Amino acid sequence: MLAKKCLGFPKLSERLPLYKSLANTLEQRIYNGDWPVGSVLPAENDLCRDFESSRHTLRHALQILEASGLIYRRQGAPTKVVSRQRLRRFTQSFNSPIDILSYSRDTYRKNLVEEYIELNEPLSLIVKAPVGSSWYHIGGMRKRQQSEEVIAWTDIYILPQFASLTKDPEHTQVMVYEQIEKKYGARIERAEVDVYSAPASTEIAIKLNIKHNPSCLVIIRRYFDDQDKLFEVTVTHHPENKYLYSMEFKASSEV
Numbered sequence: 001m002l003a004k005k006c007l008g009f010p011k012l013s014e015r016l017p018l019y020k021s022l023a024n025t026l027e028q029r030i031y032n033g034d035w036p037v038g039s040v041l042p043a044e045n046d047l048c049r050d051f052e053s054s055r056h057t058l059r060h061a062l063q064i065l066e067a068s069g070l071i072y073r074r075q076g077a078p079t080k081v082v083s084r085q086r087l088r089r090f091t092q093s094f095n096s097p098i099d100i101l102s103y104s105r106d107t108y109r110k111n112l113v114e115e116y117i118e119l120n121e122p123l124s125l126i127v128k129a130p131v132g133s134s135w136y137h138i139g140g141m142r143k144r145q146q147s148e149e150v151i152a153w154t155d156i157y158i159l160p161q162f163a164s165l166t167k168d169p170e171h172t173q174v175m176v177y178e179q180i181e182k183k184y185g186a187r188i189e190r191a192e193v194d195v196y197s198a199p200a201s202t203e204i205a206i207k208l209n210i211k212h213n214p215s216c217l218v219i220i221r222r223y224f225d226d227q228d229k230l231f232e233v234t235v236t237h238h239p240e241n242k243y244l245y246s247m248e249f250k251a252s253s254e255v
Helices: 002-008 018-031 043-048 055-067 121-127 158-167 176-184 203-209
Strands: 087-091 107-118 134-144 151-158 191-198 215-224 230-237 250-252
Touching: 018 055, 043 055, 055 250, 107 151, 107 158, 121 230, 134 158, 151 158, 151 176, 151 203, 176 230, 203 230
Parallel strands: none
Antiparallel strands: 087 250, 107 134, 134 151, 151 230, 191 215, 215 230
């Protein structure tokens, strides 16, 4: 009975790899309700026979369906249908770390603090580095070039061997990690970004010339090199209504 029913299946397209064509056909059958949500797919031997497919091709096709959220597979158990439609994945592409919650190029930083430090316990929790480890601290206001409006206070922590970059003429105009990449060749392999709201401390409020204890948007960025070594951390406080970041996500067809 099953074999006769399968004679009406769409033929596999010759334009796609066999496993993708088979995955598309199986997906369509699931969407049409031939295998309802909660039911199980026929055994692999039956599917191979009905679709004239090798076991390798079938398993590759089932991997696609599983990654798409249509089926659930567990070793030693039948393959279960869990959805009629594939999950929609959304992606955002970054060309470089400058795209990660970055600033427009019409801003600059005015350094007010430059010092060698050893991390105390509170700072070690923020930087995620051991207590007592040595860092170079840069603290400054970020301003708009034309209006001189203060939009943020940033504390930057870099490894001590990079401290001389503050003497470069372009220092206040470019991101510090860009200087590190250009001058020392330490390229960013990955980055962590924490975003949260918190009351401004008295010290931060004074630096930003705002009333005590208003809410600030806090953004922490941690940059790691190709050896997974942390080499820069930035902690930025934005007063209310001083920073807007927009993101656009696109649906991805990739499995």
